[in-house]
Amino acid sequence: DVKVTQSSRYLVKRTGEKVFLECVQDMDHENMFWYRQDPGLGLRLIYFSYDVKMKEKGDIPEGYSVSREKKERFSLILESASTNQTSMYLCASSFEVPGANVLTFGAGSRLTVL
Amino acid sequence: RKEVEQDPGPFNVPEGATVAFNCTYSNSASQSFFWYRQDCRKEPKLLMSVYSSGNEDGRFTAQLNRASQYISLLIRDSKLSDSATYLCVVKSGSASKIIFGSGTRLSIRP
Numbered sequence: 001d002v003k004v005t006q007s008s009r010y011l012v013k014r015t016g017e018k019v020f021l022e023c024v025q026d027m028d029h030e031n032m033f034w035y036r037q038d039p040g041l042g043l044r045l046i047y048f049s050y051d052v053k054m055k056e057k058g059d060i061p062e063g064y065s066v067s068r069e070k071k072e073r074f075s076l077i078l079e080s081a082s083t084n085q086t087s088m089y090l091c092a093s094s095f096e097v098p099g100a101n102v103l104t105f106g107a108g109s110r111l112t113v114l
Numbered sequence: 115r116k117e118v119e120q121d122p123g124p125f126n127v128p129e130g131a132t133v134a135f136n137c138t139y140s141n142s143a144s145q146s147f148f149w150y151r152q153d154c155r156k157e158p159k160l161l162m163s164v165y166s167s168g169n170e171d172g173r174f175t176a177q178l179n180r181a182s183q184y185i186s187l188l189i190r191d192s193k194l195s196d197s198a199t200y201l202c203v204v205k206s207g208s209a210s211k212i213i214f215g216s217g218t219r220l221s222i223r224p
Binding site: 033042056058103104105 | 201217
């Protein structure tokens, strides 16, 4: 079974703190994604990576950055957390298969910024 | 207009009932279509892909109507364990163009 592991299930941070969310997948997938999920808004793509050191902005990249130094690991960084970044963060990965790209998600990281 | 739209529900139906959800998408160049299921406080998981000719997996049937740009999910003989949020997912172009609907919440009552 493909496994996507997110390092923290629940985090509480203060405004202005730097936050790291880690994601590791064990199936050699090329693609990795960071989404946030908010009630009524669904899942929104923050950043996407299709290879090591390659990244592409999603729909809502402002206030976030990412790092992919190794194929299996994709990190989301909040340089200076703000209260409007309180959300559920979901990491996902997939193979690059034309017409497919089934996503496998991690269990999610629920971030609260006070 | 959202790229992928779903009725948020909630749909509250008795066990054993048949229930259907629709999802509309705005990009006519969309290529791939999926239904994901998300349980409360859990991550989304793939329920089934949706093929042009329609496809069935046990009690679940998915249909695609390209002309009208909608996909549907039919659940027959619903079980208590079917209670979840169902997410419509549409892919257009590159892997980053995977758009999620906001989800339809389904609650099955005994």
